[in-house]
Amino acid sequence: MVIEFPLPTAAYQARLAQRQASALPEIWALLEQVCDPEIPVLSLWDLGVLNDIEQTDERLLVTITPTYSGCPAMQTMRDDIEAVLRQSGIAAFEVRESLSPAWSSDWISPEGRSKLTAYGIAAPRACTACRGQPLDAEIQCPRCGSTETRMTSEFGSTACKALFQCQACLEPFDYFKPI
Ligand SMILES: [Zn+2]
Known part of the structure; x- marks a missing residue:
């Protein structure tokens, strides 16, 4: 029997459009190697936790959205993102949590x-x-x-x-x- 997958959701397509419009494709690709600590086959991009990447005058701003408030894996995800950025020689960055809009499973790629x-x-x-x-x-x-x-x-x-x-x-x- 064939396992059926839903078509890409509108919510995912909006995420993809935002990523494709970004001026920082190399940072998206870099952070795509950071995976969910609970489901290690899933990158934070796939999961929808990696939400936005911007460069301000002072620093790189990475926005992550918890899958749900109080998710115990969130601190590990944040630590892993910070470690990958540091290993790539990026010192000036901030990882910011955004709760609004709330994460939805429709964000999964x-x-x-x-x-x-x-x-x-x-x-x-x-x-x-x-x-x-x-x-x-x-x-x-x-x-x-x-x-x-x-x-x-x-x-x-x-x-x-x-x-x-x-x-x-x-x-x-x-x-x-x-x-
Ligand atoms: Zn079965």
Whole structure:
């Protein structure tokens, strides 16, 4: 069975347009090597945490958006960004957290969704498709693609994931909740 991915969301396309209009493509590429400490196959760009990069008169300004307020991985992400900038000889920088607009799982890149699935985590459905539907509606097993899956716990390995089990191949898996 084929694992289906939603088309690039409007929210992701807006992020991509902002990146492509940036005067600092080399810094975007540099920071693309920084990965999510909880899901190491996913870069902060893929995840949507890496939000904006600007050069002011005094310093490089990197804006990151937490996936949710109080996410315990945020400090590690910030430290990793700072380490990569320092290793590249950039001394004058500021990493700023932005909470508005709030992060949405729709910010995850199409590549990020496919990497999540390959890693064994079911990618979040697009928010427009899941609005008003129960959390466990038609979630595809990341291993065999079956939609015969059921939620076994609303909380998986971390608060942003729910635990599912596939009825076809019997594998338990995490589902990255759409928010
Ligand atoms: Zn399965």
